[in-house]
Amino acid sequence: MYRYSQTLPGGPITLAGIFALSFLIPGWTANVLGFGAANAQLVDWILSHRVISCIPLLLLYGLGGFALLVGAGIALYVGYFVLVRALVAVRIWAVRTSAATAHVLWLLLSWPVRVLGELLLDQFQRRTAALAAWCREQQELRRLYHEEYASDFPSYCAFLRHWRELQNSEQAETDPLQQAIRLMGLPEDFSRDDLRRRFHTLIAGIHPDRVGPNELAAQLIAANTLICERMNWS
Numbered sequence: 252m253y254r255y256s257q258t259l260p261g262g263p264i265t266l267a268g269i270f271a272l273s274f275l276i277p278g279w280t281a282n283v284l285g286f287g288a289a290n291a292q293l294v295d296w297i298l299s300h301r302v303i304s305c306i307p308l309l310l311l312y313g314l315g316g317f318a319l320l321v322g323a324g325i326a327l328y329v330g331y332f333v334l335v336r337a338l339v340a341v342r343i344w345a346v347r348t349s350a351a352t353a354h355v356l357w358l359l360l361s362w363p364v365r366v367l368g369e370l371l372l373d374q375f376q377r378r379t380a381a382l383a384a385w386c387r388e389q390q391e392l393r394r395l396y397h398e399e400y401a402s403d404f405p406s407y408c409a410f411l412r413h414w415r416e417l418q419n420s421e422q423a424e425t426d427p428l429q430q431a432i433r434l435m436g437l438p439e440d441f442s443r444d445d446l447r448r449r450f451h452t453l454i455a456g457i458h459p460d461r462v463g464p465n466e467l468a469a470q471l472i473a474a475n476t477l478i479c480e481r482m483n484w485s
Contacts, residue, residue: 392410396410430474431473431475431477431478435475435478436449437449437478446475450471450475454468454471457471
């Protein structure tokens with residue numbers, strides 16, 4: 252069977268180029284390293300021998316150049332591989348660092364917004380809960396007014412004022428501070444001096460040092476202490 256084969260035209264040219272570089276590289280290397288004169292003397296010494304003996308020397312010279320060429324190629328390949336790996340590592344590090352930096356910046360920038368949002372949400376929830384409780388209270392009061400107290404009050408507003416007054420009076424009765432103020436007989440707007448003079452006046456005749464332990468003196472002393480604590484009067 253007929254087989255067709257074709258030799259690449261660049262093959263012989265490449266081999267010729269490598270062969271030529273093998274003889275040129277030692278000279279270039281010697282010139283770079285500062286041994287150009289020594290290399291020239293070596294070449295002259297090789298060429299000064301007879302033909303039979305100079306050919307092996309020239310081949311050894313070219314083989315040394317070829318070794319330098321191969322070493323340079325390997326060094327370039329290894330350097331290229333290391334450089335690519337280093338660039339990939341730097342790129343990965345840069346991407347991770349930028350992502351981490353962006354995350355930290357986002358946390359720092361969004362922290363005030365999140366805190367403010369939480370505060371606003373908390374206030375909104377409190378106001379909403381208070382409004383809902385007020386609406387339920389109003390509905391219950393209106394139902395109670397229409398079902399029980401419509402005949403006792405001329406309007407719902409009058410019933411509501413009466414209801415608020417009852418709540419305030421009950422709160423004053425259950426508030427220890429109000430009870431202490433009533434026990435001491437103090438006016439609505441009293442000062443620290445008013446409290447001190449009133450306490451000395453009331454305790455003068457029933458002080459335990461004079462008449463012995465008694466319940467009224469203990470109540471006055473407790474009331475005076477409570478008022479001072481609530482008013483932050485040391």
